[in-house]
Amino acid sequence: MSSTPASARRRRGGRVLGLVTNVLLALVTLAGLAYLAPGVLGYERYVITGGSMSGTFEKGALVLERPVAVAELQVGDVITYVPPASSGVSTLVTHRITEITSSETGQPVLRTKGDANADVDPWTFSLNAPTQPVVEVAVPHVGWALIALADRQARMLVIGIPASLVALYSLGQLFLAVRPARRRGQLDLASH
Numbered sequence: 001m002s003s004t005p006a007s008a009r010r011r012r013g014g015r016v017l018g019l020v021t022n023v024l025l026a027l028v029t030l031a032g033l034a035y036l037a038p039g040v041l042g043y044e045r046y047v048i049t050g051g052s053m054s055g056t057f058e059k060g061a062l063v064l065e066r067p068v069a070v071a072e073l074q075v076g077d078v079i080t081y082v083p084p085a086s087s088g089v090s091t092l093v094t095h096r097i098t099e100i101t102s103s104e105t106g107q108p109v110l111r112t113k114g115d116a117n118a119d120v121d122p123w124t125f126s127l128n129a130p131t132q133p134v135v136e137v138a139v140p141h142v143g144w145a146l147i148a149l150a151d152r153q154a155r156m157l158v159i160g161i162p163a164s165l166v167a168l169y170s171l172g173q174l175f176l177a178v179r180p181a182r183r184r185g186q187l188d189l190a191s192h
Contacts, residue, residue: 014176021169024162038064044133046080046094046106047143053094053115054076062142063094065133070108075100078135079112087123094135095121 008074038045039069048057056078057063065080073079078096093113098120103109110127113120148154 001178005161006182017116017169017172021166024145028162031130033045039168042066043136044080045146046133047141047146049096049147049177050114052117053096056096056115057094057138058140060141060144061141062146063135063137064137066136067131068134070127070132072101073097073100073110075130079132080135081112081125081127081132082120084123085156087121 018141037186043066046063046065048059048063051059063078063080068077073120074084075097078094080092080094084094093112093114097110098113099111101109101124103126107126111120149158158164
């Protein structure tokens with residue numbers, strides 16, 4: 001049996017560490033691009049946190065919504081909105097439009113319902129903005145990652161650990177690059 005010299009093992013270990021570091025860096029870069037891409041492409045993103053749309057969108061789904069002119073909204077569109085203050089609901093709701101009527105002023109009045117709910121929502125409402133985001137795409141389970149990243153400690157782990165590994169790897173490479181040059185300089189001084 002032949003044994004591998006220590007320098008060959010170190011080189012192989014360095015290559016493996018470099019590969020792992022590059023893969024981690026690529027994953028972090030791709031995750032960052034995936035996080036930024038919807039906004040750049042004109043989408044708004046929301047995470048489904050309740051069960052009222054179960055069967056269509058499960059808890060933890062990420063929905064991407066594109067703004068549409070309020071006048072273009074149709075029965076069947078799924079929208080995310082803040083219910084009227086009188087409803088007692090203070091969080092965003094993602095529900096399907098079941099009815100659109102007009103107010104005395106001609107403004108659209110909407111009624112919605114969660115697909116998993118037996119009854120329509122007990123309120124009607126009008127939208128104040130000229131546009132309203134409408135769900136176009138849903139990605140199951142991805143929202144859990146965004147919910148986790150909302151926690152500061154989780155963000156520090158997800159961002160801090162890869163950044164620390166990249167920094168340590170870079171320092172190690174710098175050390176290895178400087179060390180042989182330092183020896184050569186010492187050898188040159190000793191020979192004079």
